[in-house]
Amino acid sequence: MNVLAIDTATARCSVALCTGSGNGQRMQDSSGRHSSLILGMIRELLCNREMTLGDLDLVAVDVGPGSFTGLRVGVGIAQGLAYAAGLPVVGIGSLAALSGAYPQQTVIPALDARMNQVYWGVYRAGECIVQPHVDDPCRLESELASLSLPDTPMGIGNGWTAYPDSMPVELAGRPLEIRGEHLPEALQIAQLAASVGPAERVSPLGLEVAYVRNRVAEVMSGGAGTPES
Template sequence: MNILAIETSTQACSAALLCDAQVSQRYQVAPRGHGDLILGMIDQLLREADLTPTRLTAVAFGRGPGAFTGVRVAASVAQGIAYAADLPVVPVSTLAALALAGYRHNAYQAVLCATDARMGEVYWGAYQVQQGVVSLLGDECVCRPEAVPVPGPGEWYGVGNGWAVYAGQLPDVLTHVPVAEMTEWLPRAEEVALLAKHEFEQGRTVAADQAVPVYLRDNVAQKKQNYKSLS
């Protein structure tokens, strides 16, 4: 199984190639220029593995939530490769990728994922992770940090840069959440690839023309004073 994964939903830009059980990744934090960076990363990964797009099993991408331009870049690149090579596409939640990162690096099994959505809001999701399988509890949402849905009691851990950006607000709402070690973490293509492998095995793929981003905000063009796009 060869899965190419693309993740550009935040300031970080990354691509990963899963070949059977091995994953190679290119990762760079660069607030702008994702469109240029991601193509070079993909080319490097394919050349090093001596693969062409036609020998891929599927293309995966971080479908959001995230920056409007960033998730559009990932979707567009995934669509282009899938169209050209006649491949299925696996959309993967960027928040679920964070939850899996918490499990892989610190063995977190109950994870509250928060990324900075700008405009004083966070992208938010609660997940259970068991043996690498990530399950969403409730719904993903975008809201102000003081309004995040509070899960039931348990040993929850926070992952994602929303915990750093809103460090003075989230702990006030969720006093039972211990201080996490991954409060600067951003979604990575490596976890997108691993989640995509499970989704592919379950038959959860889409055609290229159905590979669409998930923004969560009803009006993605909304602007507020002093707000700057990530891209």
């Protein structure tokens, strides 16, 4: 299966192309410049493999949670390309993509949601056991303690390093291993998308974005901080 994947959920954008003959990925730190970079990165990947959109079987994209503007850029491009080529699309969550880096472990992916909050969830061996939601960092310790996880999970994502004084450093007396350098990548999204069944593939116009935070405007009206960009 030939899968083109796009990730624009954070300040780093990436695109990946997974085919039967190998995988390729382009990645760049590009805060605020996703829309000016993504199409060129896609064109480069396809040209290097001497492929066109017509050679693809599927388009995959990070549907969040993440940057409000970034998600709209990535999803819009994925929808446009898939619609033009008559392809189905698959939306993969950013936290699921993060957890894909450690498919055999219990992980707590967390991304900086701005406004002194993080997007987080819990995944065990690739299965989501706590759905992605947004929370204050200081609340994670008590919420995680209530889960009675059987093993010591790993914390991954920049949410862990964005608020080091508020995020937990141990769970039930066991120190957490933190990998704060990880961000979602298009290659993980492509690999996850290739494994989903036909029922999870939708038409371009049927793609839904998991913003999670639905009250950004309301929070902003109270002067709480800067919205996701």
